[in-house]
Amino acid sequence: MYFGVIFGNARNGRTVYRCGNVKKVGTIMESDKIKIQGNSSDLRAENELGKCNNSEQPEMHRVLELALEAGCILLKNGAEIFRVEETIWHICNRYHIEQMDAFVLSNGIFLTAHQKGEENFARVKYVPLAKIHLGIVTEVNALSREIAAGKLDIEEAFARLEEIEKMPPRKDWQLILASGLSCGSFCYLTQKNTPASCMAFAIGIVLYIFLLFARRYKLSKLIINIVGGGLITVLALIATSLPLPFKVGFSQVIIGSIVPLIPGMAFVNSIRDIADSDFISGIVRMLDALLVFVYIAVGVGCVLIFYEQVLGGTIR
Amino acid sequence: MIVKVIGAFIAIAAFAILLESPKRYLWCAGVVGAVGWLVYLVCEKAGADEVLATFFSAMAIAIVSHIFARVFKAPVTVFLIAGILPTVPGAGMYRIAYNIIAGNSELAAHYLITTLELAGAIAIAIFLVDAMFRVSHRGWKQNSLRYDGKMNEKQL
Structure with a gap:
């Protein structure tokens, strides 16, 4: 029987060792019949042989x-x-x-x-x-x-x-309802006007149906936000020009229904990234948030211009 | 006022659903939002202007969400992103667009500056609270993944 000697270290089961006169790299097999020489300096090798048999350390x-x-x-x-x-x-x-x-x-x-x-x-x-x-x-x-x-x-x-x-997202109807609720109650807490909140609730529901649709077809962020902004403006204009007994301001409705479009995550994360001195990512995300705001403003603005100057309406 | 605070609770909890927060933390997000709005209303009543009220409100929101993050051992963003929403100047954006279209460029500029001020106030509030909790005794980063011995024992 001739025995090999371990060089190198045996972590990960990858070892450089000599078996006979052949230098081998890889896992030590029992058939290789390694002998650990009994000097104190070789005790280390013995330990490592034990380790690689247990293979506790993942690759x-x-x-x-x-x-x-x-x-x-x-x-x-x-x-x-x-x-x-x-x-x-x-x-x-x-x-x-x-x-x-x-x-x-x-x-x-x-x-x-x-x-x-x-x-x-x-x-x-x-x-x-x-x-x-x-x-x-x-x-x-x-x-x-x-x-x-x-x-x-x-x-x-x-x-x-x-x-x-693989964790699934929430069911569509839950999201749609939540969107309506958040629009409605947000409108209420800033404007204190119950009919306006009801309108915002309805608009929030429609808006989120659109958002889900847009996500399914993977529309770009630009389109989603511009069209989303336009959509809520159209709906708010329709809602406020209905012949209703109570008075509802256009801006009251729209301030509530803009909520699901607000890029809260990009805004907060950009601030926290910058606070952690991750400036590149922070600025990228800040720009993301800012652009979304601009897109929404463009969407709202386009519809309002069309309404005022082409249809000749006045905004209440 | 109480009704408004409850409104804030519902609004924020619903918004947290939109962000796919886990179910067990929805009410926490709602509480964060409600506290923030309460502080805002109190500040407004005490005669503070919009920017100052937003600053204090954002600060309260950040503090409460950091506390929740430590209590529940969850990322602070779960509470913060939803909770900060009432203070984010979404309405300002609309007003800027509206006034540009209506031809009131002066008002538009005014709203632009106000909106930037509000965003800045929120940013500073979040910075401050982050820094505050970093110095505090429970390790440096929020919801720190670092373990000291005690925390480990608690977890087991």
């Missing part, structure tokens, strides 16, 4: 893929930059990957890592803007806490992540 690229996936899901569903960075950092830290760099922008993640003499990992992930889903953000956040506390092993974490990503 580096799996860990980094998990981190990248979690970060991507977070970013897509409207988390702040620092939350994404911290999540990636915590997952890597939990699985002992120290030499790791993550750079997160508002629509991309850059992740590189290396371990001495073993593997390198570099990945750029493009993250398209998608619909906001704070439920997913909450769940991934909780998952990352559990991983950091060491309660999950990596395959479980992958399974959980997949499950979270």
Whole structure:
């Protein structure tokens, strides 16, 4: 029997070792009959042989893929930059990957890592803007806490992540009703006018039906907001010119029904990103919020111009 | 006033549904919004102008949402994005567009400046509260993913 000698380190089950006169790289097989020489300096090798048999340490690229996936899901569903960075950092830290760099922008993640003499990992992930889903953000956040506390092993974490990503959005009728409610009560609390709130409720419902329709056909943000702004203006004009016994101001109705279009998430996240000194992403998101405001104003404005100057109506 | 505060509660909880917040946090978002609007109304009654009232209201909203985030161990945005909504100057945008069309460029400029002031006030309020909670004893970032020993025990 001739026995090999372990060089290098045996983490991840990837080991450089010599078996006979042949140098091998890879997992040590029992058939290779490695002998651990009995010097004190070789005790380290023995330990590492034990480790690679247990294979407790997952492979580096799996860990980094998990981190990248979690970060991507977070970013897509409207988390702040620092939350994404911290999540990636915590997952890597939990699985002992120290030499790791993550750079997160508002629509991309850059992740590189290396371990001495073993593997390198570099990945750029493009993250398209998608619909906001704070439920997913909450769940991934909780998952990352559990991983950091060491309660999950990596395959479980992958399974959980997949499950979270498939979390369905709410049912359409719930969203539509919620939109109506928020328009109506927002109108009430700023204007204190019950008929106006009822109109805003109705307009909110119609607006959200349009928004759902637009999302299904993946219309661009520009179109959605301009047409949405125009739509609420048309509806508010119709509603206020109905012959009703009570007086309703046009602006009262429209201030309430504009609510579902307001880019609250972009606005808040941009502020918090800038507060965390993630200036690039903060400014991109700020611009996003600002443009949405401008689109809405353009939509409202176009309809009003048409109404005043072509149809010759007056705005109440 | 009470009716208005309840109105704010409903408006914000409904808006939180639009943002797909988890069901168990909907009422929290509503409470955040209600507190914010209450502060706004109180400030208005005390004679503060719109910008100052918005500033205090945004600050109250941010503080309450940070507290909720720590209590429920959820991201602060779940509460903050919905809660901040009543103070966001959506109406200002409409007024700017309306006055430009009506030909009152002076009024439009006035509303533009007011809207920017309001947005700035909200931003500063959020900055301040973020900074405040970062210095406070429970670790630095909101809803910190960092663990100290005690928090770990609690979680288990």
